[in-house]
Amino acid sequence: MVETENTTNSMNIALDSTSPLYMHPSESAGYVLVPTIFDGSGYRSWRRGVLRALSVKNKVGFINGKCEKPQPQDPKYDQWERCDDMVTSWILNSISKDLADSLQYVNDAQELWKELEDRYDQTNGAKLYQLQREINELSQGTLDITGYYTKMKKLWEELNALNAHAQCKCNCTCGAKANMQKAEQDRRLIKFLMGLNKVYTVVRGSILMINPLPSLAQAFSILIQEEKQREVKPNIQLQGNRVGSSNYRGGHLGNRPRTFCDHCKRQGHTKERCYKLHGYPQDPRLNKGKRIAANVHGGQRDNVIEGADGSNGAANEQDRTMQALTKEQYN
Secondary structure (H helix, E strand, O other): OHHHHHHHHHHHHHHOOOOOOOOOOOOOOOOOOOOOOEOOOOHHHHHHHHHHHHHHOOOOHHHHOOOOOOOOOOOOHHHHHHHHHHHHHHHHHOEOHHHHHOOOOOOOHHHHHHHHHHHHOOOOHHHHHHHHHHHHHOOOOOOOHHHHHHHHHHHHHHHHHHOHHHOOOOOOOOOHHHHHHHHHHHHHHHHHHHOOOHHHHHHHHHHHOOOOOOOHHHHHHHHHHHHHHHHHHHHHHHHHHHHHHHHHHHHHHOOOOOOEOOOOOOEOOOHHHOHHHHOOOOOHHHHOOHHHHHHHHHHOOOOOOEOOOOOEOHHHHHHHHOOOOOHHHHO
């Protein structure tokens, strides 16, 4: 009879999805709680992700001590052991191998979590100094607005986590708490605007002219719109220039091919009509002295042929090679 009751209780525990001892059939020991593996830095953000994941699975009680370990004779003991081992495996899978090797011999999930808290959750002056220095030195630089805002927001969240003990949680009726929060929000907005690049000087002045000052999220929305406009304007101008240049080529020069001479390496004529190769026209109105000199010293220097009796046969060679060119062809 006792064995029957224990079996019934175990089945009830397994089927009760609201109990911390419930394990879904799809859950396994190889599950990773967070996408980013903890390697010793950024413990606060990693810790926040782990707590959120364990809360979704209703297993936070195994690390904070609320789900206490039952006695060995308790029918829930075996189920508690399985759940605790599962939570321990999840946490070890979410840290780097070097850190996990030093934590393999902990007794339960609560001891593992306490060890991590003692190692990496100590608020000290060096950590506060590092965060505050990164915030003060951060500027947009080569980042876009979204990247700059995300990086700044992350540093502020880490700073808030370190100063959690200094935050007031009481119900204020005089409005002093709201005024202090607004002053801190304005201070962060000013710091965020100071780190922007110079191209946002105009929109930054417009944001500062708003009274009261907008929230950081509202300022971010305004800057995103300005950034998108700056990306659109150059593209429109570039497309307009391309259309204009294509019309110019098609309407004026695109229909007339440019000729090129392989002999003198110049445009405007071909090798068959090159004056340097075939000689300049005989019309004195077109030669004007300089072209005659160029014809004598340049183009026809190689065309001078000596006759059998020693006389110069340059004139005969010129008559043989030079084509008769009209004035229209010359021009």
